Amino acid sequence: MKVVIIIRKQSDKKYLLIDTAVLPNVFEEVIKVKEILNSGKVKDITEAVKIVGLSRSTYYKYKDYVFKVTDGLKGHKVTISVTIGHKMGTLSRVLDELAKYHGNILTINQDIPINNTANVNITLDISELDCTIELLLDKIKEIESVLKVEILAME
Known part of the structure; x- marks a missing residue:
C-alpha cells in the first residue's frame, strides 16, 4: 500500500x-x-x-x-501537475473531474503541446473537496490521454 x-x-x-x-x-x-x-x-x-x-x-x-495528506487540509490549496496528450477535450475532462468532486480551481497554466504532450499546472482550493486528494488524483489518472498526475505543492 x-x-x-x-x-x-x-x-x-x-x-x-x-x-x-x-x-x-x-x-x-x-x-x-x-x-x-x-x-x-x-x-x-x-x-x-x-x-x-x-x-x-x-x-x-x-x-x-x-x-x-488528507489530515487537516480544510481551507488549503494544492497545485497539481497534469501531463496530457494532445487530444481534443482532455483538459476539459480533467476540469470536469475536478468540479465533480468540488475542487475550486484558482489558476490554470498550460504549456504549448510539444511532441503531442502538454503540461498543465492547476491550483485548487480543496476546502470543499468531498473526497480524498489521493482519490481525486486517481480519478484524473483514469482519464484517457492523461499521462501523469502529481502534487507539486500544498499549502
Missing part, C-alpha cells in the same frame, strides 16, 4: 511531501494506529498499537508529527 505522508519540519513549520517508499515503516504504522483509533474499533491506544505491532513509546514519539 502506497501512502503519502506529510512530515512537519518543526523549526519553521514547513511540510514535506514524501513517498513512503523511501521512509522507514514506522511512519506508516503510526498512520495505521491513528486510522484504527479514528474508526472506533478499539477502546484505547494500547489496543491499536498491539494490532499494528508498534510500541506505545514509538507511537507517542511520532503521533504529533506524522499525518496523511
Whole structure:
C-alpha cells in the first residue's frame, strides 16, 4: 500500500511531501494506529498499537508529527501537475473531474503541446473537496490521454 505522508519540519513549520517508499515503516504504522483509533474499533491506544505491532513509546514519539495528506487540509490549496496528450477535450475532462468532486480551481497554466504532450499546472482550493486528494488524483489518472498526475505543492 502506497501512502503519502506529510512530515512537519518543526523549526519553521514547513511540510514535506514524501513517498513512503523511501521512509522507514514506522511512519506508516503510526498512520495505521491513528486510522484504527479514528474508526472506533478499539477502546484505547494500547489496543491499536498491539494490532499494528508498534510500541506505545514509538507511537507517542511520532503521533504529533506524522499525518496523511488528507489530515487537516480544510481551507488549503494544492497545485497539481497534469501531463496530457494532445487530444481534443482532455483538459476539459480533467476540469470536469475536478468540479465533480468540488475542487475550486484558482489558476490554470498550460504549456504549448510539444511532441503531442502538454503540461498543465492547476491550483485548487480543496476546502470543499468531498473526497480524498489521493482519490481525486486517481480519478484524473483514469482519464484517457492523461499521462501523469502529481502534487507539486500544498499549502
